[in-house]
Amino acid sequence: MAEMQLANSIACDVLTVRGFQGHFLKVALRRKLTTVAAESVTVPNSNERVEALANASTHGANFAIIGGDHFTSDDLFKAAELP
Secondary structure (H helix, E strand, O other): OHHHHHHHHHHHHHHHHOOOOHHHHOOOOOOOOOOOOOOOOOOOOOHHHHHHHHHOOOHHHHHHHHOOOOOOOHHHHHHHHOO
């Protein structure tokens, strides 16, 4: 990441020296810490999982809840039946 920051600074400085407005392209990179869940959020065939699936509004939320299980699992069908 430090190499990318240095390359950006050099490139922007070169543009500025040559008469362009290189300062508009200068960026400050920040490290973003992310964690990935290794397992599903809920236990299969539980009421908690079915309710969480019923409240999920995106595909990513569904995937996080079921932990990569098939989208034809019984829990998804039960969640679809909940109001």
